[in-house]
Amino acid sequence: MELPKGVEWAAHALVVLHVVGDDRPLSSAGLARVFDLSPTYLNKHLQKLAAAGLVTSVPGASGGFRLARGADEISLHDVVAALGSAGPLFRCKEIRCQGAFADQKSQILAQGLCGINRAMLQAEDAWRSSLRSVSIAALASGVGAASRTRMFQVTGLEPTTQENQ
Amino acid sequence: MELPKGVEWAAHALVVLHVVGDDRPLSSAGLARVFDLSPTYLNKHLQKLAAAGLVTSVPGASGGFRLARGADEISLHDVVAALGSAGPLFRCKEIRCQGAFADQKSQILAQGLCGINRAMLQAEDAWRSSLRSVSIAALASGVGAASRTRMFQVTGLEPTTQENQ
């Protein structure tokens, strides 16, 4: 069981979008140059991020993608969910009601969740909560000045005055 | 991303093995009857549990499978790992060292883990720790008396004196 490979670059792409400026659209070509990714591949995933409401597609010659909301309101969990892992890691098929227990199905179900299911869901909650606690803003704060400068250079965007301070 | 379906029945099977008695081998046919599972399917997965050292295969006419160690020393995480999800959910490909950053690779790597990777690993740790905290013994303690009786009936094993107390 492994998360889709797109999670890594999608998280990085969101960090870049935040570093260059939340309100400044960046073309998928510009974004692709930062980490030398295929623009086609990148675009496919940017569409998923857009569908999940994490980025907004801005039309026009100087258009592209920008964050759809504040970088402190986008978590790593949002990224994981946008790329298709929103659903449960474990799906209980209620095997406790099968075979020797089939005739007791309604009584068993009335007792609530199976202990195994409960434990699996609890573990998954711990995973998702941990991912929810990390925002794109927090991740971007770890990007050093030299890396920021390169991100501006390669995307062709200029640092804003605020960014220069 | 979803865990293999076998996780559910493997966890249940280990609970049954503990309920009927850690030291009493149960045939895969007997075990299959409890939840009306296919003995072939069950056997394939019992082999994986055996390979992971969670159950021991006992040869002979009254042979079968029994727990390889105490039920309090087998966790839900052991089950998940035995069925193939021991590896990381997230594998960092170091895309931070690609493209515009390719010439800085050694300096970047020297700074330690990428923040995104660190956060993903931390979340995964939270998931695995939670699974590790739940033992087969703890799960079995939630099995009621009526269900225990049925497990003995359908497996053809008699409760031990200790079990009757």
Ligand code: FES
């Ligand atoms: S019945 Fe599904 S986890 Fe127990």
Ligand code: FES
């Ligand atoms: S470089 Fe792999 S997660 Fe950042």
